[in-house]
Structures are given as C-alpha cells and as structure tokens.
Amino acid sequence: MQETIDAFTKEYGNVSRFMEAFPELVDLKKNIRTRTARTPRSVLYREHSLTVYRYDDARPRFATPLLVVPSLVNRAHIMDMLPHESFVSGMLERGFAVYLVDWGEPNLGQEENSFHDYVQGYIGRAVRRVLRDTGAAQVLLAGYCLGGTMTTLHTAIDDDERIAALITMVTPINFHDKGMLSWWAKPEHFDVDRVVNAFGNVPAQFFSNVFPWLVPTGGMKKIRTVYENHHDLKFMESFLAVDDWVGDNVPFPGQAYREVIRHGYQENVLIANKSWPLGRRTARLEDIKVPILNLVAKQDHVSPCDSCRVLGDLVGSTDVTTNVYETGHLGIALGKDKVGKHTPKYWDDIAAWAKERVS
Amino acid sequence: MSFDPFEYQKKMVQEWEKNLAKYMDKTMRDPGFMQLVSRNMGASLDVQKMVKDQMQKGMASLSIPTSEDLKKIYTTLNRVESLLLDLEERMSDLEARNGASRPTAAATAATATLAAERPAPKRKKAASK
Numbered sequence: 001m002q003e004t005i006d007a008f009t010k011e012y013g014n015v016s017r018f019m020e021a022f023p024e025l026v027d028l029k030k031n032i033r034t035r036t037a038r039t040p041r042s043v044l045y046r047e048h049s050l051t052v053y054r055y056d057d058a059r060p061r062f063a064t065p066l067l068v069v070p071s072l073v074n075r076a077h078i079m080d081m082l083p084h085e086s087f088v089s090g091m092l093e094r095g096f097a098v099y100l101v102d103w104g105e106p107n108l109g110q111e112e113n114s115f116h117d118y119v120q121g122y123i124g125r126a127v128r129r130v131l132r133d134t135g136a137a138q139v140l141l142a143g144y145c146l147g148g149t150m151t152t153l154h155t156a157i158d159d160d161e162r163i164a165a166l167i168t169m170v171t172p173i174n175f176h177d178k179g180m181l182s183w184w185a186k187p188e189h190f191d192v193d194r195v196v197n198a199f200g201n202v203p204a205q206f207f208s209n210v211f212p213w214l215v216p217t218g219g220m221k222k223i224r225t226v227y228e229n230h231h232d233l234k235f236m237e238s239f240l241a242v243d244d245w246v247g248d249n250v251p252f253p254g255q256a257y258r259e260v261i262r263h264g265y266q267e268n269v270l271i272a273n274k275s276w277p278l279g280r281r282t283a284r285l286e287d288i289k290v291p292i293l294n295l296v297a298k299q300d301h302v303s304p305c306d307s308c309r310v311l312g313d314l315v316g317s318t319d320v321t322t323n324v325y326e327t328g329h330l331g332i333a334l335g336k337d338k339v340g341k342h343t344p345k346y347w348d349d350i351a352a353w354a355k356e357r358v359s
Numbered sequence: 360m361s362f363d364p365f366e367y368q369k370k371m372v373q374e375w376e377k378n379l380a381k382y383m384d385k386t387m388r389d390p391g392f393m394q395l396v397s398r399n400m401g402a403s404l405d406v407q408k409m410v411k412d413q414m415q416k417g418m419a420s421l422s423i424p425t426s427e428d429l430k431k432i433y434t435t436l437n438r439v440e441s442l443l444l445d446l447e448e449r450m451s452d453l454e455a456r457n458g459a460s461r462p463t464a465a466a467t468a469a470t471a472t473l474a475a476e477r478p479a480p481k482r483k484k485a486a487s488k
Contacts, residue, residue: 007363047444048437108426109433125444132451180387189393191401198404198411200430216383217376224372 014227021230025240028233032240037077039089041100045129049104052126054133055088061095064164064358065134067126069101071146072118072256073207075248076102078333079144081241084342085334087144094351096140099130101147106253111200115259116278119153127154127162138164140358142350144333145170145303146260152311153276155290156283164358165291167350168311169332170303174271175264177307180214185265192261196254204249211246214301235340242330274314285311291319291357295346299338302329319357323349 041053068088070076079100080088091098101123106113127139141163143151148171155163176182184190195202212218222243229235263269269276275284292315296308305324312320325331325346326338332346386392415425 004362004364007365011365045444047440107433107437108430109435109437111430112434121441125448128448132448180384183388184393186393189397191397191404194401194404194408198407200426213387215380216387217380220372220376 018227018230024233025226025230025236028236029240029244032237032244035082035237036241036245037080038083039080039086039092044099044133047122047125048110049106050122050126051102051104052129053100053102055092055098055100057092057097059092059095060097062097062140062354062358063134063136064138064140064354065099065130065136066091066096066140066142066354067099067101067130069123069126069141069143069147069151070103071144072103072150072252073146073249074245075250076100078245078330081245081334082238085238085241085336087333087335087347090335090344090347091350094347096351096354097134099126099133101126103250105250106201108200111254113253113256114279115150115256115263115276118253118256119150119278119283120157123150123154131162138162138358140165140167140354142167142169143171145329146172149173149264152285152288153278153283156275156285156287157278157281158290163290165293165354166288167293167295167354168308169295170297170300170308170329171294171311172264172303172307173311173314174268174307176268176271177304179301179304179307181302182265182307184210185261187266190261190266192258192266196258200254201251202254202257204251207249207252208247211249238334238340242334270314271310285314286316288315289317292317292321293350293353294320294322295332295350296322296324297327297329297331298324299327299331300329321353 040056042056044052044054046052068079068091070079080086083089088098088100127141130139131137139162141151141155143149143166148168151166152168152171152173155166175185185192195206199206215221225239226236229239263276270285274286275282292311294308294311296305297303298305300308309322309324312322323346327336327346328338331337335342335344335347337343411426415427418425
C-alpha cells in the first residue's frame with residue numbers, strides 16, 4: 001500500500017515538473033531552427049534551387065576535399081544538425097575540407113528535370129566547382145541515402161576521373177527489400193505517373209503524410225519520449241531538432257521522382273541490370289573502380305541493411321569496405337547509436353579509411 | 360505486495376504499442392488493403408488533376424498567367440542560369456590556360472629577388488670627349 005502511495009506521489013511530482021518545464025519546451029520547439037546548421041559556412045555557388053556550401057575552417061589536412069551529397073528528400077541540414085551532432089563538423093575536426101550540396105526546394109522549372117540532370121548535371125558542376133575552389137585534382141565524394149545512390153551513379157559515369165573515392169551512407173541499392181517503402185512502391189500499388197501528372201513536383205505534404213506510416217506508432221512514442229525526458233534539455237534539443245527535420249519535407253522534382261520510383265523501386269535496375277539509365281547513357285556499376293566505403297545501419301527502416309550492403313558485390317572496384325553499424329537511418333549523420341548514445345566511431349572510421357587512400 | 364500502477368500502465372502501453380505496430384504492419388502488407396489504398400489514392404489524384412486542368416483553362420480564359428506559364432518562364436530562367444554558369448566555367452578555364460603561358464606571379468617575384476641579389480654591374484665611365 002505504501003509503495004502504491006509512493007508511486008502516486010512520485011508520478012504527481014513528474015507531472016508537476018513536466019508542467020513547469022512545458023513552456024520552456026514549447027519555446028525550444030519554436031526556436032529549434034535557430035540552433036541547427038550552425039557550423040560556419042559560405043556559399044560557393046548557387047544553381048536553380050541548389051546551393052553548395054563551403055565550410056570555413058583553417059584546419060584541413062587532406063588535400064582532397066570532401067563533397068557531401070544528401071538525399072533529395074528532406075533538408076540538407078541533417079548533415080549539420082546540432083554542434084555536437086554534425087557530420088560536417090565531425091569531418092572538419094578530422095581534417096577534411098568539407099563542402100555540402102543543399103538541394104533546396106525545386107522550383108516550377110525543375111519539374112521536368114530528370115534524374116540524370118541531378119546525377120550528371122548538378123553533381124558534376126558541384127564537383128568541378130569544388131576542384132576549382134580548392135585547386136585539387138580529385139574529390140572524395142560522399143552521399144547519404146538517395147544522395148548515396150546519386151553519387152554512386154555519378155562515380156560510374158565519371159569519365160574525367162574527378163572522383164578519388166566514394167563514401168556511401170545508408171544508401172539503397174537493392175530497392176526490392178522487406179521494407180515498407182519497397183512494398184508500397186510496387187507497380188500494382190503505386191501509379192507514379194498519376195502522382196506526377198497530378199502534382200508536377202511532388203509536394204512536401206505528400207511525404208509528410210506518407211512517411212509517418214513507416215513507423216505507425218511513432219506519434220504515440222513521441223509523446224511518451226517527451227514526457228519521460230523533459231528534464232534533460234540536451235536530449236530534448238536533439239529530439240526536437242530531429243523531429244522538426246523529419247516533419248520539414250520538401251517537394252521532390254517530378255520527373256526525377258518518376259525515374260527514382262520506376263527504375264529504383266519498381267524495376268530495381270541496379271540489381272536486375274547492374275546499371276541505371278541516365279538519359280542517353282547508362283551508368284554501369286562495374287565501371288566504378290575507385291575505393292568505396294559503404295556505411296550501413298542495421299536498424300534502418302528506410303534503407304534496410306540488406307538493401308545497402310549489396311553495393312560491394314556489384315561494383316568493379318576491388319577496394320570496397322562495408323561497415324555495418326548498430327544504429328538507425330539517421331545514426332551515421334548524427335553520430336548516434338541505436339539507443340541514441342553519441343559515438344565518434346562512424347566518423348573515426350571514415351577518417352581512418354580515407355587517410356589510407358587519399359592525400 | 361508492492362504495486363506501482365504507473366509502471367504497470369507504462370508496461371501495458373508499451374505492449375499495446377508493440378501489438379498495434381505488428382497489427383498495422385500486417386494490415387499494410389495485406390494486398391487487399393493496398394489495393395483499396397491504391398484505388399482511393401488514384402481517385403484523389405484524378406480529381407486533383409481534373410481540378411488543376413480546369414483551373415488552368417479558367418485562368419487562361421481570363422488571360423491570367425497559369426502555373427504552366429510560370430513553369431515555362433522558370434524553365435527558361437533555369438536554362439539561362441545554367442548557361443551562365445557554364446560560360447563562367449569556360450572563361451575560368453581559358454584564363455587558367457592563358458595564365459599558364461605567361462610567367463606566373465611567383466616566377467616574376469623570384470626573378471625580381473634574384474635580380475636584387477646580383478651585384479650591380481659596374482658603370483663604364485663615359486668616354487671623355
């Protein structure tokens with residue numbers, strides 16, 4: 001009986017503390033965007049909705065600059081979320097000169113942009129501009145999620161050998177996996193032409209309505225997480241920053257979306273043909289001969305582990321390192337393991353791997 | 360006997376969430392359910408397209424620029440922007456190539472230093488007339 005009374009007293013205390021902390025949490029949520037993407041940077045150049053940022057740091061050790069390409073889905077600041085959870089900052093500390101592609105929000109004129117325009121056009125120019133800015137002969141190209149798929153394809157068609165090595169992070173290659181996205185995107189379930197014909201650029205609301213269903217009980221878990229951790233402001237800052245990013249979707253360029261769904265999720269061309277059609281040419285995975293570091297997350301529900309791991313079996317390179325980590329889809333970008341604990345391991349592994357392969 | 364109702368509630372909620380997640384996963388993987396969702400989404404998209412097309416026609420009849428008109432303008436602007444960036448790159452390449460055929464600033468500075476270090480040539484006395 002006494003324990004029950006103590007339990008009620010304790011819970012009453014928890015609720016009171018939560019109510020006291022609530023206004024501060026609301027304030028934190030409102031201002032969370034002022035705390036993200038804080039690593040000092042300048043604009044290298046802009047093209048359409050895309051901006052390439054140069055991260056200003058006087059400490060580079062590697063002469064080969066690192067160009068980071070995030071996914072077209074959601075915003076680029078996942079790579080520079082918070083000062084202590086920033087892939088960009090982590091790489092700067094480890095001696096890289098870092099550049100980041102921010103895809104921005106596509107304008108109406110980008111509706112007809114093909115996937116090829118992104119893989120060859122935009123990424124190609126970003127690579128050339130970074131080389132001009134640094135005076136280097138090659139870049140170290142890193143891609144996250146769909147950004148990894150794009151950088152993989154770009155490396156496959158890199159006739160001018162501007163790519164020294166490739167780093168892919170949670171990059172889907174085999175789109176026919178056990179994940180929910182793969183199931184939803186099957187041709188009998190999803191008519192991508194109808195979506196693109198109706199919308200043009202696929203609106204942000206489309207993704208913000210669909211993605212939560214990947215984890216159907218995520219909303220309830222969110223409420224519980226906030227209640228149980230409201231006293232830990234550092235945790236709440238991190239939690240709210242990620243929550244804000246997850247909900248802050250951006251439109252997806254229409255024609256590129258059509259191609260990603262058709263060639264990727266429906267035809268699974270990288271497995272079926274070991275290639276991807278890009279306009280008048282074809283990107284063949286066997287043409288990739290540069291060293292590759294493939295970082296995979298074991299608890300990834302967006303790009304399942306098995307979907308990412310296969311890259312090494314398909315490329316022509318004989319120097320492929322695949323690291324599987326106990327973390328989720330965002331873990332490598334944020335430097336956190338599956339229980340949310342910070343770990344420098346992923347970024348240390350990248351630096352150690354790069355040190356042996358690029359100058 | 361100790362009983363913490365809140366710990367009990369927490370465990371119940373966690374179990375319920377786990378089972379709900381399993382149930383929803385099973386439901387979403389059911390082909391019949393997916394067919395229903397697909398049909399509904401298709402119908403909504405067709406309505407969306409119809410509304411969009413009707414709006415375009417209505418606005419065109421009132422001589423108001425439509426999103427298709429704006430799209431054409433944006434496409435042209437994008438193309439011009441890309442061309443300018445291409446030209447910028449080509450000019451930069453040309454400058455770099457032209458710069459390579461002339462002495463570099465560093466080479467000129469080195470030459471100046473060497474000239475400073477060389478002893479000054481003795482002046483010949485002007486021949487007296």
